[in-house]
Amino acid sequence: xxxxxxxxxNGFPVFDNLDPRFRKPVWDPDLxxxxxxxxxxxxxxxxxxxxxxxxxxxxxxxxxxxRLTMLDDPEDMLGACLKKxxxxxxxxxxxxxxxxxxxxxxQKPLVQAYLNAEVRDQLVSGDVLAAQLWATTAQQAVDASTxxxxxxxxxxxxxxxxxxxxxxRGERSV
Amino acid sequence: MNRRYFLLGMTGVAAFASCGRPSKxxxxxxxxxxYVAPDTISNFEAEFGATVRYATYESNExxxxxxxxxxxxxxxxFPTYTRIKPMLDYGLLQPLNHEWLPSLR
Numbered sequence: 001x002x003x004x005x006x007x008x009x010n011g012f013p014v015f016d017n018l019d020p021r022f023r024k025p026v027w028d029p030d031l032x033x034x035x036x037x038x039x040x041x042x043x044x045x046x047x048x049x050x051x052x053x054x055x056x057x058x059x060x061x062x063x064x065x066x067r068l069t070m071l072d073d074p075e076d077m078l079g080a081c082l083k084k085x086x087x088x089x090x091x092x093x094x095x096x097x098x099x100x101x102x103x104x105x106x107q108k109p110l111v112q113a114y115l116n117a118e119v120r121d122q123l124v125s126g127d128v129l130a131a132q133l134w135a136t137t138a139q140q141a142v143d144a145s146t147x148x149x150x151x152x153x154x155x156x157x158x159x160x161x162x163x164x165x166x167x168x169r170g171e172r173s174v
Numbered sequence: 175m176n177r178r179y180f181l182l183g184m185t186g187v188a189a190f191a192s193c194g195r196p197s198k199x200x201x202x203x204x205x206x207x208x209y210v211a212p213d214t215i216s217n218f219e220a221e222f223g224a225t226v227r228y229a230t231y232e233s234n235e236x237x238x239x240x241x242x243x244x245x246x247x248x249x250x251x252f253p254t255y256t257r258i259k260p261m262l263d264y265g266l267l268q269p270l271n272h273e274w275l276p277s278l279r
Contacts, residue, residue: 032270075256116233116236117207117233120207162209162254164251167266167267
């Protein structure tokens with residue numbers, strides 16, 4: 001404690017600036033294992049020169065063939081499929097998931113790749129015209145280019161929170 | 175000082191709270207790409223007299239692949255909340271000591 005004790009007296013009102021829903025998050029309400037770090041949703045991003053997508057269904061547009069990416073995160077990729085056909089992002093019913101699977105299969109010929117945050121650079125360069133992406137990463141692309149627009153799809157979208165956790169061991173444990 | 179910087183500092187304070195070594199302590203931080211400002215790490219090192227080993231990943235799976243051994247050397251990582259329960263089940267997480275995290279009270 002002595003090593004860095006001065007920092008504990010600064011009294012940053014950090015949690016006053018945090019949305020109440022993240023002060024006692026449902027996944028760890030006592031903050032025993034995590035501190036909320038950054039929250040966001042997923043949406044879609046396109047070049048401003050194309051008609052901006054505001055619907056998950058727009059990511060099934062054949063004109064995007066070969067220049068569309070979806071997240072490689074299974075829950076998000078299938079979640080977009082579920083929302084496209086009006087189902088819950090959190091659906092667990094086997095028949096509903098089968099319908100989402102068929103949507104994914106129908107979209108696959110259009111998809112250049114299933115990627116994650118690294119697609120940011122391809123969006124900025126223009127290699128990818130539309131992508132399913134975290135809002136946080138999308139903002140980074142927006143900051144780097146005037147040609148990009150981001151939308152939270154009208155069918156609905158998930159909210160997430162990245163959290164700081166400690167993997168330290170022994171005397172390094174938090 | 176923005177919130178990101180503060181939270182990084184907060185976790186860092188806790189990780190070093192028990193340090194007793196005379197050498198400059200090192201915090202090993204593995205985070206999503208482009209999640210802190212360019213000067214955040216150097217500012218943290220200057221403020222806390224610590225060295226930070228910092229690296230980035232592009233997906234939760236990339237991070238999990240590194241830490242799942244339980245002996246990865248990373249002190250602080252940033253999973254999306256959906257990965258916290260699996261990481262807990264694998265015994266990868268240490269409980270936070272709120273005595274060292276006054277801003278959480």
